Amino acid sequence: MYRLLFILSVVFIFGCKTSNGLRTDIETTVIAFGSCNDEEREQPMWQYIIENQPELWIWLGDIIYGDTDDMLDMTRQYGFLYDNEDYKKLKETCPIVGTWDDHDYGVNNGGKEWHAKKMSQNVFLDFMGAESNDPRRKREGIYSSYTLGETGQQVKVILLDCRYFRDSSVIGKNKRYIKNETGTILGETQWKWLESELANSSAQVHIIGSGIQVIPEDHRFEKWANFPNERQRLFDLLSKTKPANPLIISGDRHIAEVSKIDIKGFSQPLFEVTSSGLTHSYELVEKKGELNQHRVKNLLSGQKNFGLFFIDWKKNSIEIRTEVRGLNNEIHFKQKLTR
Ligand SMILES: [Fe+2]
Numbered sequence: 001m002y003r004l005l006f007i008l009s010v011v012f013i014f015g016c017k018t019s020n021g022l023r024t025d026i027e028t029t030v031i032a033f034g035s036c037n038d039e040e041r042e043q044p045m046w047q048y049i050i051e052n053q054p055e056l057w058i059w060l061g062d063i064i065y066g067d068t069d070d071m072l073d074m075t076r077q078y079g080f081l082y083d084n085e086d087y088k089k090l091k092e093t094c095p096i097v098g099t100w101d102d103h104d105y106g107v108n109n110g111g112k113e114w115h116a117k118k119m120s121q122n123v124f125l126d127f128m129g130a131e132s133n134d135p136r137r138k139r140e141g142i143y144s145s146y147t148l149g150e151t152g153q154q155v156k157v158i159l160l161d162c163r164y165f166r167d168s169s170v171i172g173k174n175k176r177y178i179k180n181e182t183g184t185i186l187g188e189t190q191w192k193w194l195e196s197e198l199a200n201s202s203a204q205v206h207i208i209g210s211g212i213q214v215i216p217e218d219h220r221f222e223k224w225a226n227f228p229n230e231r232q233r234l235f236d237l238l239s240k241t242k243p244a245n246p247l248i249i250s251g252d253r254h255i256a257e258v259s260k261i262d263i264k265g266f267s268q269p270l271f272e273v274t275s276s277g278l279t280h281s282y283e284l285v286e287k288k289g290e291l292n293q294h295r296v297k298n299l300l301s302g303q304k305n306f307g308l309f310f311i312d313w314k315k316n317s318i319e320i321r322t323e324v325r326g327l328n329n330e331i332h333f334k335q336k337l338t339r
Pocket of ligand 1: 062101253
């Protein structure tokens with residue numbers, strides 16, 4: 001398996017070589033991602049994820065269903081996953097990075113008001129194996145970025161923290177969130193960081209990870225569209241900084257789908273691949289449906305799933321595909337994301 005140079009916020013460097021000690025041109029980079037993993041349920045998906053030989057696994061939150069301010073209990077819950085034999089095999093196969101969502105943050109649908117957030121940040125970083133000199137040990141929030149690959153074949157992964165700084169969002173009639181027109185999701189410090197990560201990148205592909213969905217705006221649950229100004233700010237920032245081949249990934253919803261939207265300054269639509277959940281999913285969505293004006297064709301699955309990107313490094317262009325797979329490595333759907 002080809003391995004890639006892997007840089008974490010300029011602090012860690014995992015230099016990997018092929019078996020003969022020499023690097024060769026990588027033909028395809030495979031990146032896997034997923035979310036919503038109830039640590040006390042069966043975890044059948046790891047073996048199928050490993051079969052795809054990813055260069056990187058990205059957690060998109062709800063790594064555990066912690067929902068507690070008791071950090072001993074939270075640590076114990078991460079332990080179920082830490083000790084899982086198949087997850088251990090994945091860790092031996094590739095680096096693992098991630099962000100959190102509400103349940104591993106510690107409270108269902110929680111935001112900046114969560115009183116245990118400093119403690120749960122530390123427990124999260126312990127689980128992710130963050131060293132004491134990791135920048136996330138010294139700042140508030142767990143946002144981070146990583147660059148894979150060598151010059152000309154680089155993928156930058158930018159993982160957002162959509163919990164630590166998020167203003168409150170209120171549920172109104174029909175259990176729908178009332179739009180918060182003035183509140184923030186990322187907070188100013190993280191926005192500045194994000195702008196610098198996007199503006200100062202020479203990577204060929206940019207994967208932006210968010211626990212909650214960014215593009216969809218029709219369902220009643222948590223989403224960036226509940227903070228419409230923040231959602232537009234993200235699109236405007238992409239238009240301003242113009243990172244090459246931006247892609248969004250998200251979790252949280254217990255379904256998998258692909259959404260797209262046109263944004264200024266890009267000749268191709270911005271795609272978002274949602275992959276959730278690894279251990280339990282909303283199967284009824286396939287019968288009942290769910291409105292998403294931005295969904296690509298019928299790319300929707302209610303089966304347990306994980307997501308994959310295949311980045312083909314062709315001579316004159318880059319070709320990116322996504323697949324959402326599930327039990328027995330079965331493909332639920334696939335989609336080409338570049339022309
Ligand atoms: Fe969630």
